[in-house]
Amino acid sequence: MPPGHSMSPGVPGQTPQCFHLTALLNAFSHYRDRVAIVYAGKSTTYGEALEEVFRLARAMFARGLRRGDGVAGLNVNTPRTMLTQLAAQLIGCYYSAIPANLSITEQANTLADTGAIALVFESLESETRAAGITERVRIPMVLSLGPSSVGDNLLALASCQPAEPLTPQGHDDDLAELTYTGGSTSGSPKGVLYTFGRNATLTRYLEASARRGTVDSVVFSTEPCRFLRFLPFTTIPWETTVPILMKGGTIFLHKGFEAGRALSTIEQERITVVAMPPSFLYQLLDHPDLNTTDTSSLRLIVYAGAPAVPDRLEQALSRFGPVLLQYYGQTETRMISVLDPADHASGHPTVLRSVGKPLRGIEVQIRDSDGGLLGTGSVGEVCVRSPIAMNGYWRKPELTADTMGDGWVRTNDLGYLDAEDYLYLVDRLTDMVIVNGYNCYTLEVEEALTHHPSVRQATVVGLPDERTGEAIHAVVVRQPNAQVAEEELRALVREHKGRLHEPRTIVFLDEIPLTLIGKPDKNAIRAELARRARGD
Secondary structure, three states: OOOOOOOOOOOOOOOOOOHHHHHHHHHHHHOOOOEEEEEOOEEEEHHHHHHHHHHHHHHHHHHOOOOOOEEEEEOOOOHHHHHHHHHHHHOOOEEEEEOOOOOHHHHHHHHHHHOOOEEEEEHHHHHHHHHHHHHHOOOOEEEEEOOOOOOEEHHHHHHOOOOOOOOOOOOOOOEEEEEEOOOOOOOOOOEEEEEHHHHHHHHHHHHHHHHHOOHHHHHHHOOOOEEEEOOOOOOOOOOOHHHHHHOOOEEEEOOOOOHHHHHHHHHHOOOOEEEEOHHHHHHHHHOOOHHHOOOOOOOEEEEOOOOOOHHHHHHHHHHHOOOEEEEEEEOOOEEEEEEOHHHHOOOOOOHHHEOOEEOOOOEEEEEOOOOOEOOOOOOEEEEEEOOOOOOEEOOOHHHHHHHHOOOOEEEEEEEEEOOOOOEEEEEEOOOOEEEOOEEEOHHHHHHHHHOOOOEEEEEEEEEEEOOOEEEEEEEEEEOOOOOOOHHHHHHHHHHHHOHHHOOOEEEEOOOOOEOOOOOEOHHHHHHHHHHHHHOO
16 A cells, blocks of 8 residues: 555445454454453443544554555554554554563564564553663664553554544555464563454354353353453454454453462352463462352353373362363464364363364374374374465564475474374474484373372473483472472382383472463473572
8 A cells, every 4th residue: 555545444345455454353343232341440431432443543544554564563552552453454554463471682683573563552561571671673663552652652642533434444465463472381472463354264264153052152152152261362362352252251351370360259249251362371270269159140151272291180170160272273374173062072092182182174194204294193294274374474484484394384393193093292393302313202201200199290301311312301399288309209100101201300390380371482492491400
């Protein structure tokens, strides 16, 4: 769109572009009088959210942003974070969230990598961060959501704009989202690209899923759907948030996760759906308030983002009932497979170790290191062909070609398919520990450790070793007031997996270090173990 081009309102009968935006904003209009979001004691209706999106979009346009420009946002969990993303995409910009778990220097480097010309931040939440970032990297436009000495007040600019509807400006092949991987397992974050067209495909995929009446879509569309969310908006989450918004549900936002507060909200607000990584689920199960909290309103507990311990899932089933659902996916693929409530309650001897079956229309293969197809039960790299997978990596054509050059995304996950098409993960390629030339899978060692009744959680990593090439090391969190010796845990691993899998060291911690999205932070764990080995 050339500079000076005027932004026109929607034209009746005009073919809509940016289908995912059109579908969401039509839902906002349809459910105008319902409460869409509750945050910090304040409710926002769908109608209010719709008008704010249009005002924010007009304000961004008036400030000089145009189709194809990049808008970066400091990643916090507030309603305006989500609405700002919609507003930026409405005028054809691509949106990229700067991960909040990075240092200011790393955030500045990430911002520079995005190519964005505007940085948007919550003035009350992130002003200090924004100041530090903009001291390190030059960016033409700094916009604050509220009064700030660091940037122009976008809310003040938006308050002067009309709230009439706008025609989405993006084209199907334009970049819509630039999302950074966590980088918590094996390296620095990578930018993952999604175009408006790919987001449109995903929206249609979700609509088709709803028509088929899958368990999750039924729960999301059954009134009243009341969803509790803790995780920051790296982008608008497609698996849960988008389907709920498209069906007029209410989202309760917490700034972060605290198990006691979550339980209180579930009871007081009659929450029907929660979504979290397994580590948060464990904290709910271990909280002293659990047994006195009414959780009967829950219809679905969605967990994703990391492998789950089968023993803890059995505990969750016993406490919450048959309401567990697991999604498996990646930033690069979005959803791959699902383990639904019926699977959890089936009594199948090993199904709780799986990540479910591939979703309809998504193909999964297991391949060896040379790309050859492996049969049932053989461990290899999980490869995925999916209509909703990424378009590629940002500014990394060689990595894109290596990861998905043949149309199949190499996930870097090791796993196998059983005879019933359940998918089982055994490790990340980068986490697998090679001891004396033998492949040792950290997930299997973690499962062996957590079989001990005194162990609440365990995470295993590999470190270089002069004798064996690599060696296994573990960090363990004990149950409250429980005692267990290192040698007892080593013996347990030897019994379950053999001597090669026995941890060289076992370090007891009060908590496992987690990333912002609740995954065990293996980079931090490796650094801590290396520091202890040096005697620092």
